[in-house]
Amino acid sequence: MQDQEYIATFRAAYTAQTDAQANLIAETIIQASKKILDEDDSDSYESDMFVTQVTNNAPSLEPTEVIIRLRQCRNDLIRSGFKECWDLARELDKIQWSFKRRLDPAEGAAPDYDWGEFMDVARRIIDLKENPL
Incomplete structure (x- = not known):
């Protein structure tokens, strides 16, 4: 055999x-x-x-920790200065916004995602060297 x-x-x-x-x-x-x-x-x-x-x-991350990690990644991508990273940072910002909105009933009544708020965050990161979370 x-x-x-x-x-x-x-x-x-x-x-x-x-x-x-x-x-x-x-x-x-x-x-x-x-x-x-x-x-x-x-x-x-x-x-x-x-x-x-x-x-x-290990146990999965707490939802608030996921939001913080998404924001940290967004901030790092904005700091990179690459267009592709900028585009991805915008998407991560939208994801963390949606995630937060689903977790917090008070946020559920918020209007649609505000791209202007993303620009404000980006200015704080680039111009003021902040790390908004």
């Missing part, structure tokens, strides 16, 4: 303090698994193991 190739996917859940440490733990698991497979004297198979993904399984 001819050998056939198989792929097995394993899930390991563990804690780590940083992304780098999480990747190191994943690689350690792979190395330990390779040692176990190498202990088998049979040469009837060849194993190739590697880490395909390490993800953070």
Whole structure:
């Protein structure tokens, strides 16, 4: 009978303090698994193991933190001075505005998005060197 190739996917859940440490733990698991497979004297198979993904399984961000992160990204993109970044900053500003509006019932009655407000924020960032959040 001819050998056939198989792929097995394993899930390991563990804690780590940083992304780098999480990747190191994943690689350690792979190395330990390779040692176990190498202990088998049979040469009837060849194993190739590697880490395909390490993800953070921490609780999701609070909505207000998401809004702050979107605003920080918007500010950084405006500071870059590139037109493409400017366009993306406008879109991020619109997204954070929509997100905030959905979270706060008082904001729900607000009129449509105000591009003029974006320009005011951009002026504060560029001219006054502020970081409006």
